Amino acid sequence: MRTLTRLIIAMTVVAALGTAAVGQPAERGVTPTEIVLGTSMPMSGPASPWGMGVGGGIDAWLRHINAQGGINGRTFRFLIRDDAYLPPRAVANVRELVERDGVFGIVSQIGTANCYANRDFMVESKTLWITPACGADMWAGMRERNRYVFITYPGYVDEGIFLTKYGVESLKAKKIAVFYQNDLYGQQGLLGVKRGVHAFQAKGAKLVAQVSYEVIDAEVTAQALKLKESGADTLIIYADPRRGALIVREIAKVGYQPTLMSTFTLMDPMMFMLAGEAWNNIYLATYMPMPGMGDARTDAALATITRINPALARLPFNAAAGVSFVEPFLEGIRRAGPALTKERLVEAMETIKNWDGEMIRGVSFTKDSRQGINRMFMVKSERGQYTKLSDWYTYPKKF
């Protein structure tokens, strides 16, 4: 009798455990009706225009997909945590999202230093990471370790080379200066310009000044004076929107008028509002068609997200960038089918070849490459608009 009782208890325990196992989701952050995603963004502080635009764009696009019934029967829940552009807070946010909230993946994140601070944790924890918006060069040489990372964002080193090349070849730049944020973001841009200058030394290119600011600096008056002193005929800017706008205003104030070139991170039309007239005739590189440049699909997608969140109309480029970050991932989820797991998603993402989204174009991933795009083109700001200046410039894939 005692043996029978023990047997019944043992069977009950086994049955209960079995039931619990069946009741658990097959994959962290995925239920039969929902996929939970998360991100850490600067929703406050000097880089908040990036966070609000990109984070808002992703959120609005996921709401749009949800309104259409989701993908394969699942809708999306998107958790945004504010890191104020501070790496320690970005690390805490991402750990909380992964370990406590149990997200399926992290979509984007902003700030090269912030992404770099999270890189090892993301790689070691084998968490899906879709297009961290930070200099993609930090993934170079990590082919064996980046199985769960997919990126459709350029590296600032490649961009710096392109800006210098265009400046020298098309704008007759000789004496080049760089104004940069003294962190990994600005330093990578600076490195790109240095490599570009090195490559075009024979054509007379020379780096005559490299002037930095710290993320806590309130104003950049002394930097403007230093840049003027350098006598550079071309100034390349790697800054956040606030300091980017400030420096072009400050150099105008001190009567310095070089050819101005800038990273695509300052492409949002809000720069026209912040810098006013000073944001005219700026040459910028971009990696996707800009809203308002005649691409109907891009304009339609922007109209969709601004209907959902009207505040995004003030940050159209960043909002569009947010959509471009999440689009390939959504395509991967579609291709992975209803039985969604992390491994199935990875395999599905690897089938994406020369794929066009509503915002991003020409995305390709393979088993060996997580660098979804490797091309840019040049635009120029004129009276509150951007005009396309060049064809695609393609650079070598690194990871």
Add this chain to the structure above:
Amino acid sequence: MTQLAQYLVGGLATGSLYALVALGVVLLYRSSRVLNFAHGDIATLGTFVAFTLLGRKLPFSLAVAGGLAAAALVGVLFFFFVLRPAKEASLLGKIVLTLGLALVLGGAVQVVWGTETLVFPFPLSDTRIYRVGQVVVSETSLGTIVTGIVLMTLLYVLVQGTKVGLAMRAVAQNADAAQALGIPARRIYALTWGLAGALGGAAGVLLAPVVFLDPFMMLDPFLKGFAAAVMGGMDSLPGAVLGGFLLGIAESVFAGYISFKFKTTMAFAVIILVLLVRPEGLLGRVYHRRV
């Protein structure tokens, strides 16, 4: 030489803002020995109120007056409703209360106005410039320096040349004795909090067109203003002005000739050096307590 003059002009413009912030900090410290960590946030709130009033098509002067009044009101209300009831609290406790106010105001500004970077409309042009020889000064910089100096002078006249100022100084020296002589100490304290708030608001309004308006714009200027106050002497109004200008100029010249990366570090290194030589600050007085 032209370069140096240009850096000096840039430093003067920045220094005048540091000096305004420092004056507000010192004004309160002199009267109550309380270090107000909410000074920057009160200034930010006043600037946002002015911004909102400008958005409602009020003339610039009225909008700024409204902003300054709001900043002053916050200071007065904080004194009456928080500091006064907590009069038995230790000095450290009162300082922690100002930290609490900073958090409350910072959060409130973010909730009401958001975290976006905004352009503060200003009647002076940032791109219209004047040339003195080779040295270039923008209209905004000139306006900032002149307004800063005018405000500092007015404050000095108020404190040193009026009955209210005399009462403020009396309360600062010995509140009980001043009250026994018929000076309404509570109202004088409240006035001091209001004045300090309005000074902070003025610094915010002058700073916003230069660095854009957002809830965090006073973070760096407050730290620097605070440092300037320490350097000049925490109980000396002229010391606060001197500290502000010296800090602004030192930063600008150091950044121009030596390094941008260590601009802020250098500023604090100079302060440490000054305090090593004169612990009471450049123009501060040494207090000896008889026991």
